[in-house]
Amino acid sequence: MSNENKKNVENMLERMKTVEKESKSESMCLAKWLQSTVYLMNGHTHSCHHPAVHKIPLEEIKDNPSALHNTQYKMQQREAMLKGQRPPECQYCWNIEDLGKQHISDRTYKSTDEAWAFPNLQKVLEMRDSNKIAPTYLEVAFENLCNMKCMYCTPDISSKWMEEISTHGPYMGTSRKVGDLAWLKKTGKYPMGRSEENPYIDAFWKWWPELYQNLKTFRITGGEPLLSKNTWRVLEEIKNNPRADFSLAINTNMQAPDELIERLIDYYNDIAPKIKNFDIYTSCEAHGKHAEYIRTGMNYDSFLENINKYLRMTGSHSRVHLMITFNILSLSTFDKFLEDVLKIRREFSPDIGYNRVPMMINYLMWPQFQNVRVAPVKVRKASIERIMNFVNANSQKNGNGLIYLEEVDQIERLSEYAMQELDPKDLKLQVNDFRGFFNEFDRRRKGSFLELFPELRSLYSFF
Numbered sequence: 001m002s003n004e005n006k007k008n009v010e011n012m013l014e015r016m017k018t019v020e021k022e023s024k025s026e027s028m029c030l031a032k033w034l035q036s037t038v039y040l041m042n043g044h045t046h047s048c049h050h051p052a053v054h055k056i057p058l059e060e061i062k063d064n065p066s067a068l069h070n071t072q073y074k075m076q077q078r079e080a081m082l083k084g085q086r087p088p089e090c091q092y093c094w095n096i097e098d099l100g101k102q103h104i105s106d107r108t109y110k111s112t113d114e115a116w117a118f119p120n121l122q123k124v125l126e127m128r129d130s131n132k133i134a135p136t137y138l139e140v141a142f143e144n145l146c147n148m149k150c151m152y153c154t155p156d157i158s159s160k161w162m163e164e165i166s167t168h169g170p171y172m173g174t175s176r177k178v179g180d181l182a183w184l185k186k187t188g189k190y191p192m193g194r195s196e197e198n199p200y201i202d203a204f205w206k207w208w209p210e211l212y213q214n215l216k217t218f219r220i221t222g223g224e225p226l227l228s229k230n231t232w233r234v235l236e237e238i239k240n241n242p243r244a245d246f247s248l249a250i251n252t253n254m255q256a257p258d259e260l261i262e263r264l265i266d267y268y269n270d271i272a273p274k275i276k277n278f279d280i281y282t283s284c285e286a287h288g289k290h291a292e293y294i295r296t297g298m299n300y301d302s303f304l305e306n307i308n309k310y311l312r313m314t315g316s317h318s319r320v321h322l323m324i325t326f327n328i329l330s331l332s333t334f335d336k337f338l339e340d341v342l343k344i345r346r347e348f349s350p351d352i353g354y355n356r357v358p359m360m361i362n363y364l365m366w367p368q369f370q371n372v373r374v375a376p377v378k379v380r381k382a383s384i385e386r387i388m389n390f391v392n393a394n395s396q397k398n399g400n401g402l403i404y405l406e407e408v409d410q411i412e413r414l415s416e417y418a419m420q421e422l423d424p425k426d427l428k429l430q431v432n433d434f435r436g437f438f439n440e441f442d443r444r445r446k447g448s449f450l451e452l453f454p455e456l457r458s459l460y461s462f463f
């Protein structure tokens with residue numbers, strides 16, 4: 001680790017000590033107060049994005065639109081944290097923290113973030129019980145309209161998934177019946193229609209003038225946000241009232257029609273010079289046909305071309321962040337995908353310094369049967385070794401490598417996690433779900449799992 005990076009990590013750990021000392025809690029996480037994702041199409045939220053979502057009761061937002069974030073449920077989780085308890089919904093972080101002190105969990109990365117979290121520590125402690133605390137980092141999904149149906153997505157998030165399930169029904173071969181619309185209705189997750197009145201979207205626009213004053217980062221997700229008129233309304237609002245301390249981010253699959261990508265480029269060129277940051281986030285975790293298998297509706301070449309086009313036409317400070325949700329099907333080609341990322345970096349960020357194509361590497365938790373640990377140990381071992389060889393050969397550690405140290409760290413922690421064994425009973429259940437799901441997936445989507453992933457044959461085939 002370079003001295004500068006060592007210092008950054010030390011500073012981060014110092015700030016985390018302050019968070020824990022001031023709050024008198026070793027499980028304190030500022031993201032529970034300051035970071036929120038709100039799904040307006042069905043009225044759900046979570047803080048942060050790792051725990052499962054929960055319903056926003058309509059009566060709570062009636063007179064207080066900030067209850068889109070400050071639900072009674074979330075306030076109970078905060079209370080538990082302040083008592084030093086570990087809310088079970090944050091298991092993602094406890095898993096990493098239990099690996100040992102050499103690994104840093106998202107609780108630390110997030111709580112110590114200088115842009116939206118750490119400077120608000122005192123404010124959070126003062127307002128600890130308030131149901132009106134304004135998030136400084138808010139992510140919003142307006143609707144589920146989407147042109148893709150990725151394998152780990154769901155009908156409440158993707159209208160393409162909804163179309164498939166409405167035609168073919170849920171995946172009956174899995175223990176939880178993937179895509180079960182009856183379950184979505186029962187849990188209140190069934191998305192509202194686009195023509196229906198939506199009280200959550202109404203509450204959002206009611207909240208917006210106050211919300212915008214406090215926001216440091218606003219991120220729009222979907223569905224595919226470029227297909228939603230609300231996204232363009234937000235862009236217009238910001239264009240008319242830009243703030244120098246405000247950061248905007250949009251999650252897009254970079255597969256919207258050309259005219260929408262071009263419209264995005266125009267808005268970027270208009271707004272970006274007047275606000276702090278304007279960032280694009282996109283997702284991929286495999287290469288070529290393998291990526292297209294994971295993400296039905298994707299054209300891998302046009303995905304790369306759109307990233308190139310966006311970076312080319314938006315000046316030298318624009319960024320496209322790659323969110324990697326490493327899953328069982330990433331094992332085969334993740335290193336080849338990294339090669340493509342490095343090609344883009346060589347063109348647009350040839351020197352370590354300002355990285356225009358940063359990566360954030362997470363592992364997939366849901367659905368569990370797509371988790372990397374379901375793969376046979378031999379396959380995991382060989383793939384992780386190959387991936388780590390590529391990462392080490394291209395790491396910043398080696399002088400001019402273009403994989404940053406924090407990315408190397410994230411891939412190392414992922415590798416360690418991937419090599420942990422599941423409980424045999426759980427593994428059996430996951431393998432059954434894996435078979436039930438992908439056999440049906442291929443039947444419906446005319447896929448060819450075995451051609452693409454022969455090394456996972458033992459999981460796919462029924463004996």
Ligand code: SF4
Nearest residue numbers: 029048050090093107
């Ligand atoms: S503890 Fe981890 S999972 Fe929980 S809110 Fe914080 S960062 Fe998210």
